[in-house]
Amino acid sequence: MEDLKVVGKRVERVDVRAKVTGGALYAADVQLAGMLYGKIVRCYDHAHARVTSLDLSEAAKCKGVIKVLGPKDVTQKEYNASVLDMMVSADMRGVLGDIDDQSIFTDHVKHYGDAIAAVIATSEEAAERAAEKIRVTYEELPVYMTAEAAKHPDALQFRPEKPGNLAFQLPEMAFPDNAYAWGDVEDSFAGADIIVEDSFYVPKQKQCQMEPGTYIALYDDQKRLNCWTSTQMPKLVQKKLANLFELPMTRVRINITVIGGGFGARLGMVLEPETCALAMAVPGRPVKLLSTREEDWVTSPSRHPGKYWMKMGFKKDGTPVACDARFENYKGAYYVDASGTAFTTGAWLGGMYKFDSLRYRGESYYTNQSICGAFRGYGNPQTNFVMEQMVDRGCAELGVDPIEWRRKWHKTIGDDGWCIGVPYNSCALDECLDRASAAIGWTEKRAKYKNQTGTVRRGIGVAVMNHTSGAMPMLLEHTVCDVLMHQDATVTINLACSDMGQGSHTTLRQVAAETLGFPYEDVHMSVGDTDAAGFDIGAHASRTLYVGGGAVKQACEDVRRQLFDRAALELEEDVGNLYMEDKIIHVKGSSNKSISVQTIADQGVNNFMNPETGELIGQPGQIQGYASFFPPHNAPPFGATIAEVEVDMETGEVRVIELVNAHDVGRAIHPGVVEGQLDGGAQQGLGMVLTEETYYDDKGICLNNNFTDYKMFGPSDMPKMTNILVENPDPTGPFGAKGVGEAGIVPPVGATANAIFNAIGIQILEAPITPEKILKALAEKEKGLS
Amino acid sequence: MKKHAITLTVNGEERDLIVSSNRTLLDALRDDLGFTDTKYGCGTGECGACTVLVDGTTSINGCLTLAATMDGRSITTAAGLAHDGALHPVQQAFIDNDAIQCGFCIPGMVLKTISILADNPRPTEDEIRHGLEGSICRCTGYAKIVEAVQDASHRMAGVGE
Numbered sequence: 001m002e003d004l005k006v007v008g009k010r011v012e013r014v015d016v017r018a019k020v021t022g023g024a025l026y027a028a029d030v031q032l033a034g035m036l037y038g039k040i041v042r043c044y045d046h047a048h049a050r051v052t053s054l055d056l057s058e059a060a061k062c063k064g065v066i067k068v069l070g071p072k073d074v075t076q077k078e079y080n081a082s083v084l085d086m087m088v089s090a091d092m093r094g095v096l097g098d099i100d101d102q103s104i105f106t107d108h109v110k111h112y113g114d115a116i117a118a119v120i121a122t123s124e125e126a127a128e129r130a131a132e133k134i135r136v137t138y139e140e141l142p143v144y145m146t147a148e149a150a151k152h153p154d155a156l157q158f159r160p161e162k163p164g165n166l167a168f169q170l171p172e173m174a175f176p177d178n179a180y181a182w183g184d185v186e187d188s189f190a191g192a193d194i195i196v197e198d199s200f201y202v203p204k205q206k207q208c209q210m211e212p213g214t215y216i217a218l219y220d221d222q223k224r225l226n227c228w229t230s231t232q233m234p235k236l237v238q239k240k241l242a243n244l245f246e247l248p249m250t251r252v253r254i255n256i257t258v259i260g261g262g263f264g265a266r267l268g269m270v271l272e273p274e275t276c277a278l279a280m281a282v283p284g285r286p287v288k289l290l291s292t293r294e295e296d297w298v299t300s301p302s303r304h305p306g307k308y309w310m311k312m313g314f315k316k317d318g319t320p321v322a323c324d325a326r327f328e329n330y331k332g333a334y335y336v337d338a339s340g341t342a343f344t345t346g347a348w349l350g351g352m353y354k355f356d357s358l359r360y361r362g363e364s365y366y367t368n369q370s371i372c373g374a375f376r377g378y379g380n381p382q383t384n385f386v387m388e389q390m391v392d393r394g395c396a397e398l399g400v401d402p403i404e405w406r407r408k409w410h411k412t413i414g415d416d417g418w419c420i421g422v423p424y425n426s427c428a429l430d431e432c433l434d435r436a437s438a439a440i441g442w443t444e445k446r447a448k449y450k451n452q453t454g455t456v457r458r459g460i461g462v463a464v465m466n467h468t469s470g471a472m473p474m475l476l477e478h479t480v481c482d483v484l485m486h487q488d489a490t491v492t493i494n495l496a497c498s499d500m501g502q503g504s505h506t507t508l509r510q511v512a513a514e515t516l517g518f519p520y521e522d523v524h525m526s527v528g529d530t531d532a533a534g535f536d537i538g539a540h541a542s543r544t545l546y547v548g549g550g551a552v553k554q555a556c557e558d559v560r561r562q563l564f565d566r567a568a569l570e571l572e573e574d575v576g577n578l579y580m581e582d583k584i585i586h587v588k589g590s591s592n593k594s595i596s597v598q599t600i601a602d603q604g605v606n607n608f609m610n611p612e613t614g615e616l617i618g619q620p621g622q623i624q625g626y627a628s629f630f631p632p633h634n635a636p637p638f639g640a641t642i643a644e645v646e647v648d649m650e651t652g653e654v655r656v657i658e659l660v661n662a663h664d665v666g667r668a669i670h671p672g673v674v675e676g677q678l679d680g681g682a683q684q685g686l687g688m689v690l691t692e693e694t695y696y697d698d699k700g701i702c703l704n705n706n707f708t709d710y711k712m713f714g715p716s717d718m719p720k721m722t723n724i725l726v727e728n729p730d731p732t733g734p735f736g737a738k739g740v741g742e743a744g745i746v747p748p749v750g751a752t753a754n755a756i757f758n759a760i761g762i763q764i765l766e767a768p769i770t771p772e773k774i775l776k777a778l779a780e781k782e783k784g785l786s
Numbered sequence: 787m788k789k790h791a792i793t794l795t796v797n798g799e800e801r802d803l804i805v806s807s808n809r810t811l812l813d814a815l816r817d818d819l820g821f822t823d824t825k826y827g828c829g830t831g832e833c834g835a836c837t838v839l840v841d842g843t844t845s846i847n848g849c850l851t852l853a854a855t856m857d858g859r860s861i862t863t864a865a866g867l868a869h870d871g872a873l874h875p876v877q878q879a880f881i882d883n884d885a886i887q888c889g890f891c892i893p894g895m896v897l898k899t900i901s902i903l904a905d906n907p908r909p910t911e912d913e914i915r916h917g918l919e920g921s922i923c924r925c926t927g928y929a930k931i932v933e934a935v936q937d938a939s940h941r942m943a944g945v946g947e
Contacts, residue, residue: 008828012881013881013884013886014885015886015889016880016881017881018887018889019872019886019889019892020862020864020873020877020880020881020886020889020893020896021823021865021867021868021873021877022821022822022823022824022863022864022890022893023823023863023865024889025822026822026825026890028816028822028825029816030828031820046942126818179815207924208832208924209888209890209924210825210827210829210835210888210891210923210924210925211825211888211890211921241830258889260888260889260890261823261888261924261925262888263924290826292828292829293828293829293830348825352873420849501887501888501890501925502887502890502925503887503932533844546924557844557899589858589925672884672930673884675884675929675930676884676887676925676926676930679926679927679928679930680925680926681927682925682927682928683924683926683928684924704826705879706830706832707828707830707832707833707922709831712922712924713927714918714919714922715914715915715916715917715918715919715928715931715932716912716915716916716919716922718915718927718929720927721927721929745820
């Protein structure tokens with residue numbers, strides 16, 4: 001790799017000055033002339049009910065109320081807030097069976113917080129006061145909170161086209177026997193010496209991004225629908241809104257506001273349809289919709305919870321012969337990402353180890369829970385909790401070291417990746433394991449923690465993961481990038497990739513500067529205006545640097561090529577004889593023949609004629625670069641975490657003492673950005689495995705949709721953390737980079753569970769692993785022994 | 787609802803306003819005075835995104851404070867920390883330590899840090915972590931925020947010495 005000047009450096013991020021001084025404008029901070037405020041009336045009394053009467057009249061009389069809207073006052077079109085259906089071909093959409101089953105307001109409440117009606121008023125307070133006057137009566141319906149309840153033959157059907165409340169299963173047409181599979185698992189299990197099997201539960205975790213959902217919409221005097229939103233996916237949301245409101249894309253504009261965290265909660269649409277429906281009802285007036293934290297919790301998607309069964313078979317020598325698994329997730333009230341997560345949860349499983357045979361079945365069942373969709377890792381943390389505990393149980397029965405076994409049997413270059421048919425093209429997992437193991441003192445600690453007897457016991461555990469950079473080949477991957485060269489030889493990069501705060505606009509700018517050979521300061525990022533930017537899938541699947549970066553690199557190479565072509569004409573030399581240094585293009589071996597980029601850029605714009613000769617001075621035309629980039633691969637990130645924990649046998653409390661995260665990141669374009677992703681991912685992974693779950697009572701009423709009752713890891717809960725960045729450039733990534741957005745959340749989940757297993761000799765099968773569950777398991781073990 | 791005529795000195799500038807008894811300081815700052823750098827994250831005093839400083843260095847949650855009770859007091863928000871284009875050392879430390887991701891918690895974190903360091907100019911790592919409890923960040927795992935506070939502590943000690 002040539003000498004890199006910007007890539008690999010800890011440059012100042014593009015957005016931090018505005019953020020640290022409070023100048024960054026999040027959606028709630030945007031104030032427009034004549035702004036009105038919307039308040040949605042939601043059902044918080046039932047999780048499943050029919051609306052028997054709706055009386056809007058008292059609300060309409062309230063001070064400051066402009067309009068009150070019921071289900072009949074808005075578009076009757078149904079929609080699917082997810083954007084997965086736009087990432088596959090029409091044929092595949094048919095095969096998958098994605099459906100539109102959401103409406104702006106409903107008379108059939110399917111979850112706690114479902115939307116019934118709305119008020120538009122001159123202030124937030126007036127809207128809230130009027131909303132309280134809307135009278136709704138309900139007929140209660142039976143509540144189905146789990147897949148087991150929803151699939152009961154007597155259960156009411158959520159959708160006629162989805163019998164048995166089975167929103168999705170891997171379709172027979174693409175997945176014979178409704179399974180993602182290779183080999184013959186039954187045959188392979190017959191040849192196994194050791195078989196381990198168990199049924200797990202993975203929890204409903206919430207992203208808890210700090211900025212609650214806020215949206216503004218304006219149907220303006222040009223009959224254009226403008227929406228200010230912090231969506232992760234501006235171009236797909238633009239198209240979704242265009243479809244929903246039957247407008248051409250030219251009449252729908254998304255203005256991206258600064259995104260206060262995403263983690264999947266803003267993947268696809270959230271409350272953009274509702275906000276736009278309100279705005280369409282009051283043309284010419286902007287309408288702002290501010291969610292409370294509690295409201296955001298139950299209206300934006302959560303992680304898919306559910307039952308996850310797994311069985312693994314091994315030969316005595318450790319050979320993994322078969323893996324069979326089934327994930328039945330408790331989808332929630334609407335379809336949204338029913339297909340995506342049900343598949344990928346198995347894909348990450350399939351991408352990890354060299355089983356002779358594997359069979360995975362994924363099913364999404366409608367339930368009366370709030371919707372589930374994308375959350376950092378997209379099924380991978382669920383698989384990590386189950387797969388990595390099963391591997392450790394196998395290792396315990398085989399009597400082999402968990403790191404040695406993983407080192408020997410993980411998939412690597414040439415093996416099928418998370419999608420069969422796309423083999424891994426890079427893998428540095430061995431180095432991750434070796435360096436993590438050395439950093440924490442694995443061998444010594446593993447020996448030391450055998451046969452403990454005290455009240456407080458220590459344990460150390462490992463987990464590995466594979467992930468992806470972009471969703472190719474499962475989903476479309478495509479980013480368009482334009483580069484505009486100004487006459488002073490600075491450039492503006494224009495694209496639609498959102499930065500959720502992870503630092504992608506910074507790393508994309510670094511890729512641009514490095515490719516152009518310009519200083520970082522000479523590059524400006526213009527992002528998030530759907531009027532100006534070409535297509536982009538959006539920020540998901542750890543793809544912004546890999547795919548967006550690929551587009552930026554290609555567009556900047558286009559600019560560089562044009563600069564060199566023009567320099568060659570001006571200098572009357574072959575392009576091959578030229579090189580650039582400090583924005584001056586020189587002729588090799590000739591010290592006085594050169595032309596500056598500044599001159600080329602200026603002459604392109606200010607292309608005057610020499611009055612004496614009648615010739616144009618320099619080459620005409622403002623330089624613009626362009627790329628419409630489809631990535632060739634998915635540059636697989638790998639990672640390993642080793643966790644050390646302390647378990648109190650009397651209270652069941654777990655303290656995480658240390659985490660070492662070693663990740664194969666390809667190349668760290670900005671090491672601080674990468675470390676930040678691993679640090680933040682770990683906080684969420686630890687939460688998923690130890691403390692975080694959204695709870696409901698048996699009537700489906702949510703019990704902890706707030707920061708008081710939902711426990712995340714706080715500053716003093718976090719362990720000592722060490723991040724090891726293994727830089728083994730991917731052949732297809734920009735400067736070798738792989739995605740790192742999601743990887744960090746994944747292996748802390750399995751590693752922590754395995755560390756607890758190591759400490760207490762019992763595997764806890766339900767996450768989060770709370771003190772209650774540990775005490776119960778310890779008591780059951782004692783009972784079994786006595 | 788009873789109204790109150792109050793005077794707040796926000797970031798050094800005196801502001802007169804009329805607020806209802808139930809108006810929170812957060813809403814008064816954001817909606818009445820335009821200090822949108824103070825954020826709503828939960829409304830229940832759990833997340834600290836609405837943290838402001840009162841009379842110098844005492845941090846409070848704007849969402850749990852009624853504006854009328856702040857009559858005559860001096861309030862500092864993140865927008866009031868930089869002077870003549872130079873950032874406050876705590877702000878600079880957050881930038882230099884890569885402690886900022888989505889940024890939504892950051893105005894509150896910076897102000898909380900100022901209050902921690904005012905009470906205890908050279909805190910240990912444990913003291914920093916305990917001091918930051920009540921300020922939620924979902925992006926950074928707190929690692930780089932803690933480093934930023936340590937760095938700020940050094941910088942401010944250097945300035946004072």
